[in-house]
Amino acid sequence: SLVASSGSSNMCQKQESKVAAPAAAAGMPRFSRAKVADRADLLVVGECVYDAAKFRWKHPGGAQFVSAFGGRDATMAFQTYHSRAFPHEIMTDYLVGYLEESETAVEHDEEHLEISGLVRKALVKDGRGSAFAPTHQWVKVFGIMAVLSALEGWFLYSGQRSWAGSFVLGLLYAYVGLNIQHDANHGAMSKKGWVNTVFGLMQDYIGGSAVMWIQQHVVLHHIHTNDVHMDPDADGFPAVRFHDGPSQPGVSAIGGKKPLTATWFPWHYFQHLYIFALEMGYGAVPLLGAVLELIFWRHRGAEKFKLSPLLLPWGMLSLALHALFFARFVYLPIIFNEDDVATTCGKVLLTAVTGGGYLAFFFALSHNFEGAGNFEGGKDDGSVEYPAESKQPDNFVRRQVASSSNVCGAGLATLNGGLNYQIEHHLFPRIAHSHYPFVSGVVREWCEGKGIKYTHFPTLSSNVSSMMKRLYDLGHPGRVKSE
Numbered sequence: 001s002l003v004a005s006s007g008s009s010n011m012c013q014k015q016e017s018k019v020a021a022p023a024a025a026a027g028m029p030r031f032s033r034a035k036v037a038d039r040a041d042l043l044v045v046g047e048c049v050y051d052a053a054k055f056r057w058k059h060p061g062g063a064q065f066v067s068a069f070g071g072r073d074a075t076m077a078f079q080t081y082h083s084r085a086f087p088h089e090i091m092t093d094y095l096v097g098y099l100e101e102s103e104t105a106v107e108h109d110e111e112h113l114e115i116s117g118l119v120r121k122a123l124v125k126d127g128r129g130s131a132f133a134p135t136h137q138w139v140k141v142f143g144i145m146a147v148l149s150a151l152e153g154w155f156l157y158s159g160q161r162s163w164a165g166s167f168v169l170g171l172l173y174a175y176v177g178l179n180i181q182h183d184a185n186h187g188a189m190s191k192k193g194w195v196n197t198v199f200g201l202m203q204d205y206i207g208g209s210a211v212m213w214i215q216q217h218v219v220l221h222h223i224h225t226n227d228v229h230m231d232p233d234a235d236g237f238p239a240v241r242f243h244d245g246p247s248q249p250g251v252s253a254i255g256g257k258k259p260l261t262a263t264w265f266p267w268h269y270f271q272h273l274y275i276f277a278l279e280m281g282y283g284a285v286p287l288l289g290a291v292l293e294l295i296f297w298r299h300r301g302a303e304k305f306k307l308s309p310l311l312l313p314w315g316m317l318s319l320a321l322h323a324l325f326f327a328r329f330v331y332l333p334i335i336f337n338e339d340d341v342a343t344t345c346g347k348v349l350l351t352a353v354t355g356g357g358y359l360a361f362f363f364a365l366s367h368n369f370e371g372a373g374n375f376e377g378g379k380d381d382g383s384v385e386y387p388a389e390s391k392q393p394d395n396f397v398r399r400q401v402a403s404s405s406n407v408c409g410a411g412l413a414t415l416n417g418g419l420n421y422q423i424e425h426h427l428f429p430r431i432a433h434s435h436y437p438f439v440s441g442v443v444r445e446w447c448e449g450k451g452i453k454y455t456h457f458p459t460l461s462s463n464v465s466s467m468m469k470r471l472y473d474l475g476h477p478g479r480v481k482s483e
Contacts, residue, residue: 119428132189162347170283176206371453372402
């Protein structure tokens with residue numbers, strides 16, 4: 001955990017060639033990133049190439065997380081989840097080689113290590129003992145699960161399902177997503193990997209897919225936040241124009257052109273208004289989208305978002321659980337409810353729209369506000385490279401803080417699983433959400449001392465207003481014309 005971890009030297013970084021050179025001279029092979037990408041059994045940390053297929057079963061946090069990065073660069077993923085530099089010195093049994101000298105290694109972020117140390121000390125000083133879920137969070141978890149099970153059970157047993165009850169059930173689905181599966185699939189609920197895996201499957205219970213969620217959030221969104229090419233959450237194309245390409249001055253997109261997702265269409269004039277209707281439509285995603293993504297083994301069907309073959313066992317489990325979800329969520333209500341089929345389907349749809357809309361509403365606020373940064377530097381292989389001439393923030397911490405925002409306080413954090421503290425969550429995804437209100441004070445003071453803009457909206461209405469203004473600006477002419 002964050003509290004228990006301590007720093008260690010990154011022995012495989014290029015600048016430490018005195019360590020890498022002897023091993024390389026002893027016959028260790030060199031790999032291009034393209035070759036690693038073709039080998040799901042490998043992953044890259046710094047300049048080192050490791051046997052992911054072998055190590056994953058020894059990983060204390062569970063095999064699923066390591067499997068997700070098969071064929072990719074996992075340098076910053078390790079640091080953000082463990083809040084320390086990678087312990088290369090104890091990983092020699094899994095070392096299979098090094099990146100070719102022509103490849104640029106991703107270096108650990110010294111500022112992230114600095115703020116991690118401050119947060120670690122603050123948690124210890126406050127007597128919290130662990131960065132994982134405290135007792136009161138577990139009480140909330142089991143309370144939500146109990147109410148959810150009782151309500152669904154009553155609907156099936158009694159054959160009566162009201163419109164109001166369907167709405168409440170949708171809210172409960174959202175609270176499961178925010179308070180339970182989210183922490184679990186980030187490895188933040190417990191130090192024990194199997195505990196996180198089990199509770200992470202609550203994502204499948206509410207109609208999603210835990211393995212696809214990990215691909216979208218852990219592998220892509222958290223490493224490449226607001227990257228115009230590699231963050232799927234920054235891509236609303238063609239319905240919503242979430243960005244105008246990289247927002248930092250001096251940046252030109254790949255090939256000198258704006259990304260396709262920055263293309264402007266006439267309907268974007270009104271996107272600041274219809275965004276809320278689209279968010280409600282997010283509830284349809286688990287009803288069909290997750291199944292198709294699992295079948296094609298690509299998030300959103302995109303080749304650059306394809307999953308590692310090492311995740312296939314979890315993918316098969318997810319397909320099976322999705323079949324059970326359809327039986328419980330759609331088929332059984334049609335069979336047992338006293339309403340006609342059309343009315344029952346309408347109530348089922350209300351549950352999906354309520355839950356999906358609630359989740360989409362709060363996630364959209366987090367990274368779409370006036371002044372939110374968009375970047376270009378993420379690559380399909382999981383590595384990142386932000387050249388100095390691009391004038392983009394040159395480290396992970398500054399990009400995360402520039403692209404994320406907080407809203408309200410501890411009360412909303414209790415309700416929404418701490419995800420109103422997106423800055424802290426993106427810096428420390430493996431800290432349980434109950435700690436975010438406390439941690440935010442440490443992070444804010446550190447950011448202000450570094451001259452880093454820290455965006456915290458005092459009210460929900462001020463956050464919504466800022467999002468609408470950003471979408472309004474992006475939706476009006478003079479940006480990128482349709483091609």
